[in-house]
Amino acid sequence: MADGGATRGHGAPGAPAARDRGTPGAHPELDPDGPAAPPRKNGELVFESPWESRLFGVTLALCERGVFAWEEFRRLLIDEIARWDAGGDARATWSYYTCWQAAFERLLTAKGICAGAELEARVRELAARPAGHDHEHDHT
Amino acid sequence: MSGREPHGHGGGADLALRVEALEALLAEKGFLDPVQVDAIVRRYAEEVGPLNGAKVVARAWLDPDYRRRLLADGTTAIAELGFGGPQGEYMVVVENTPSVHNVVVCTLCSCYPWPVLGLPPAWYKSPAYRSRIVREPRAVLREMGLELPPEVEVRVWDSSSEVRYLVLPERPPGTDGLSEEALSELVSRDAMIGVAKPPAPGEAARG
Numbered sequence: 399m400a401d402g403g404a405t406r407g408h409g410a411p412g413a414p415a416a417r418d419r420g421t422p423g424a425h426p427e428l429d430p431d432g433p434a435a436p437p438r439k440n441g442e443l444v445f446e447s448p449w450e451s452r453l454f455g456v457t458l459a460l461c462e463r464g465v466f467a468w469e470e471f472r473r474l475l476i477d478e479i480a481r482w483d484a485g486g487d488a489r490a491t492w493s494y495y496t497c498w499q500a501a502f503e504r505l506l507t508a509k510g511i512c513a514g515a516e517l518e519a520r521v522r523e524l525a526a527r528p529a530g531h532d533h534e535h536d537h538t
Numbered sequence: 539m540s541g542r543e544p545h546g547h548g549g550g551a552d553l554a555l556r557v558e559a560l561e562a563l564l565a566e567k568g569f570l571d572p573v574q575v576d577a578i579v580r581r582y583a584e585e586v587g588p589l590n591g592a593k594v595v596a597r598a599w600l601d602p603d604y605r606r607r608l609l610a611d612g613t614t615a616i617a618e619l620g621f622g623g624p625q626g627e628y629m630v631v632v633e634n635t636p637s638v639h640n641v642v643v644c645t646l647c648s649c650y651p652w653p654v655l656g657l658p659p660a661w662y663k664s665p666a667y668r669s670r671i672v673r674e675p676r677a678v679l680r681e682m683g684l685e686l687p688p689e690v691e692v693r694v695w696d697s698s699s700e701v702r703y704l705v706l707p708e709r710p711p712g713t714d715g716l717s718e719e720a721l722s723e724l725v726s727r728d729a730m731i732g733v734a735k736p737p738a739p740g741e742a743a744r745g
Contacts, residue, residue, distance in 0.1 A: 444583055444657040444659075445579075445657075446660070448554070449553055449554035449557040449558070451579045451583060452558070452561055452579070453553075453560075454578070454579065454582065454657075455574075455575035455576070455579040455582075456557070456560060456561050458578045459574045460570060462578075462624075463569070463570070465569060468624065468625075469699055472647060472649075472699060475647050475648075479647050479648075483665050483668075483669070492665055494648065494660070494663040495553070496553060499553055499556060499557065502560075503560075506564075511564070511567070511569065512560065512563050512567070516563065517556070517559055517560060520562065520563055521555050521559045523559075524555050524558055524562075525555055
């Protein structure tokens with residue numbers, strides 16, 4: 399028996415991953431070796447949803463521009479994860495990028511870049527869009 | 539996040555809206571260019587990945603001088619192969635031997651050597667792995683399919699704000715004469731985190 403090699407992978411490796419994929423509907427189990435796995439040149443699936451990849455990209459883009467130092471963000475991320483670990487949050491299902499989002503919003507607020515109220519207003523605006531807005535062309 | 543959005547459709551949909559709103563606001567304020575975001579996402583989703591680390595490991599297996607340089611100064615030796623960048627500024631390479639097995643974690647968040655391994659898998663970031671691998675590494679490794687003999691010492695490396703670790707696995711038996719490329723194909727991401735071992739060529743075929 400191979401100890402899980404390049405060709406096999408681990409699927410969901412043991413208890414750690416399996417335990418934290420609580421709600422089957424919300425976060426379907428990803429089988430990176432399965433037929434439905436998205437193709438990845440490097441053999442990895444790194445984002446589970448498009449919003450995760452956008453959030454990652456936005457965060458890194460601002461860091462690359464020198465808007466903040468990575469360590470500033472990392473401290474907030476550690477704090478958000480610690481809050482989740484301590485159960486101080488009502489979220490039932492572990493979501494790494496939810497912690498990331500909370501940390502990033504705190505960073506933007508602290509830097510005076512984007513206030514919470516401004517963000518909430520824009521979220522409401524986007525939520526009020528009619529269905530099917532995705533299919534329209536952008537008007538620039 | 540505190541509070542639910544009035545028109546929320548569940549956590550994922552709420553967050554997708556929040557991220558979309560954030561990106562739009564930041565672009566309007568001149569803090570970012572969506573094209574730059576596209577490029578970053580493409581780089582980390584498709585280009586930067588464990589194949590880079592596998593090349594480093596294969597080179598170290600074949601070239602004793604490179605292996606020495608890699609263990610002495612990981613960052614510089616990895617840069618020799620053209621890999622570097624965010625989260626790879628202070629690389630430390632830890633070597634597995636017949637008597638020592640190394641495994642890497644970030645107990646506080648998700649620090650991980652992006653330039654050589656790409657972004658971390660979901661299980662690496664999970665609360666269970668982060669807390670349990672330190673307390674009971676042998677049990678966690680066993681659950682992940684790696685049974686270590688009791689005489690092998692397990693060393694768990696906790697990534698800090700600066701240092702990122704890469705495990706140099708032992709070269710499997712039966713790989714004499716293999717090319718660097720063929721060797722690199724034996725090196726999985728999990729082996730470089732330390733939760734697996736590279737299979738011998740025959741094992742890979744059977745698996």
